[in-house]
Amino acid sequence: MSEPALAPRNAFTGMIIVWSFALLASVAIGIFVAEPWRMPALLVAFGAVVLLAFAVQLGYGRTHGFIVRVSASIMGALLLMGVISVGLGLAAIAAAG
Template sequence: MSEPALAPRNALVGVVAVWVIAFVATVAVGIFVPEEWRVPWMLVAFGGIVLLSFAVQLWYGRTQGFIFRVAGSVTGALVLMGLISVGFGIAALLPT
């Protein structure tokens, strides 16, 4: 029989950590990758974020709310990466 944790870790910390890493990965791709290769590398970065989200939530060690935590991590990262990539796309359209 399992005993409840006395002081369980905060689940929001793992979700926000994935968002921060998604932000850093998106900015890194936008800065260091040429314009014609940004979209494929954004997809690679998002795939890594999905795997990271699973890893972080499995490390958390609680089954209650696992799907909601993973979905929140992935959805928030997707929205964040989309908004930043729109900014890079608009910047690419502006004349230099």
Template sequence: MSEPALAPRNALGGVIIVWAAALIAAVAIGIFVPDEWRVTWLLLGFGGAVLLSFVLQLWYGQTKGFIFRIAVSTTGALLLLGVVSAAFALAALVPA
């Protein structure tokens, strides 16, 4: 006798969590890290976003669309980190 399948978790939630974590990490790195170390820390932040994306999508437990969800999560995190780092770079050009 088989049991009915439970309603699956929302996969979009995992993607949004990764994006939010990348945004928070990018802003924190931009504020607290010196200019000469910023690129290194942004790369580490992106690596953390990729790992977080895998953890959340594996926790989701649904194989259908796994690669797509990972791609959307990491691409969005990369774009957010790039936009925030570009904003901090432009802000550094403005004379104080």
């Protein structure tokens, strides 16, 4: 039986790490990837975000609330990447017109 952690790490920090990665990946894709390849690159980046969310929350080392923490990390990253992709799409429309 494992001993409980006396001062467990804040679970919100893991979510911030995943959200920050999603933000940086989306912005980097918007800057460095050509327009026809942006959406496939965002999908690959979202796959990496899902894997990172699992890795960070598994590294947290607590089973209580694991599903909630992972789903909050992934949903926050999905919303963030969705807003950025809408902005990239509007910028592409504005540049074409």
